Amino acid sequence: MAAKEKRSAARRRTGHAVLLATTVLSTTLVAGTSASADPQQPGDAAGKLRELAKRAEVVTEEVKQAKENYAAHQDELRRAKADTAAAEHTVAQARQRQEALRGKVDRLSASAYEGTPLSNVSVLMTSETPRALLDRASALNVLADDKKSALDSFSAATSAAENGQRQASAARDRAAKAVTEAGKQRAQLVARKKAMDAEIAKVRSQYDSLSSAQRAEYAGPDSDVGPLAGSGAAIAAVNAALGKQGSPYVFGAKGPSTFDCSGLVAWAYRQAGVSVPAGTQSQVGFGRAVSESEMRPGDVVFYYSSASHDGIYIGGGKVVHAPTEGQNVKVADYRSIGDVHSVRRFTS
Structure with a gap:
């Protein structure tokens, strides 16, 4: 009788082991299939x-x-x-x-x-x-x-x-x-x-490769900020840029219907009668430096250690800029874009 009970217990342990192995193998296969089919989450x-x-x-x-x-x-x-x-x-x-x-x-x-x-x-x-x-x-x-x-x-x-x-x-x-x-x-x-x-x-x-929903989420909402009151070249440049809200971003584009970041800055200032270099690497040496605490509408804010992105400050902690591929010219909080490299004033 004792021997019979021992054989029964051994069969139960073997069954449990097989079940456990099958469960682990199934989980692994499912996980592997899922990872292979969708290697990236939307974010x-x-x-x-x-x-x-x-x-x-x-x-x-x-x-x-x-x-x-x-x-x-x-x-x-x-x-x-x-x-x-x-x-x-x-x-x-x-x-x-x-x-x-x-x-x-x-x-x-x-x-x-x-x-x-x-x-x-x-x-x-x-x-x-x-x-x-x-x-x-x-x-x-x-x-x-x-x-x-x-x-x-x-x-x-x-x-x-x-x-x-x-x-x-x-x-x-x-x-x-x-x-x-x-x-x-x-x-x-x-x-x-x-x-x-x-x-x-x-x-x-x-x-x-993004789905329509992912593209819409990535693009984010457009802005619709009206023109600033005032006069002078700096205000004129701000209003020129604000007038292009909703225009698509295109790498290297200089306007008037599509822009990249430095293209928008140069185009806006050209409308105000100020000739500005074409790229950020030259724009970052144009005009004179001001601190963030001194910023006023029309100042140009540069981002990242490479100063490879810029936008025009419009006041109230906001800039108007051409963000990136898949997004349109819009107004954003100037600190939300990235680490600030420097701020330059293009007018007196």
């Missing part, structure tokens, strides 16, 4: 999109900076070429002046070499009468003045030619350097543009 997908968008925004602003650098070197090349042409023209004119004076200087030099009486002593020694002395002395002074004038003019023309030659040489060197630097900047621009396109493609792929 994770939106979070990944935000991170990808931030990286793409950084590269986009780097591309804008590379474009500005390339344009600056192209301008320097044009200036160097113009300076070269001007210097070479100066040299040509000075050479013509030299040649025109050379004959006269040569004649005067030959006259002195051949013993023409040019000294006051020789005039005194060869003058028969006081009147003759005065006549000869007067002629001598005229000749001496003429010689001095000719030599001074020839010397000035020679100096002008030499200076022009040096300026032309320096301008040619500047032009050559500008060509080299422009080539480097163009290569960097091409490389950054390629990187930007790759980053933007990742953002758009991630955005396309």
Whole structure:
């Protein structure tokens, strides 16, 4: 009887073990299937999109900076070429002046070499009468003045030619350097543009993977803030930006219907008659720095350690900005966007 009870207990333990193993295996399979089918929760997908968008925004602003650098070197090349042409023209004119004076200087030099009486002593020694002395002395002074004038003019023309030659040489060197630097900047621009396109493609792929509900949640509500009262370029820029609420964000867009962050800032200030650089990397050095406690409408707030995002302060702790892919130009609490890098005032 005891042996029978032992066998029964062993069968019960075996059954429990099998049941437990089956339960664990089923749970594992279900969990594995669920994770494989839906690797991201909605919040994770939106979070990944935000991170990808931030990286793409950084590269986009780097591309804008590379474009500005390339344009600056192209301008320097044009200036160097113009300076070269001007210097070479100066040299040509000075050479013509030299040649025109050379004959006269040569004649005067030959006259002195051949013993023409040019000294006051020789005039005194060869003058028969006081009147003759005065006549000869007067002629001598005229000749001496003429010689001095000719030599001074020839010397000035020679100096002008030499200076022009040096300026032309320096301008040619500047032009050559500008060509080299422009080539480097163009290569960097091409490389950054390629990187930007790759980053933007990742953002758009991630955005396309969101459901309609996730996209709506990610976009958030639009804003509808009316224009500010007042005058001046800063207020005009604020109102220009507020007038674009609801306009879609597009990487690298400069308006007037789509914008990225720095594109909106530059466009808004341009409407107010203020020329502002195209990208955040240049905008962050434009105007003058102010503290957050000093902010007033029109000041531009920059975000993140890279200063790769910005918006225009409208007062009341709010900024109007072009947020990111999948969102529209809107007003937001300025602290909710991210860590503030700096604040710049573009107007006096």
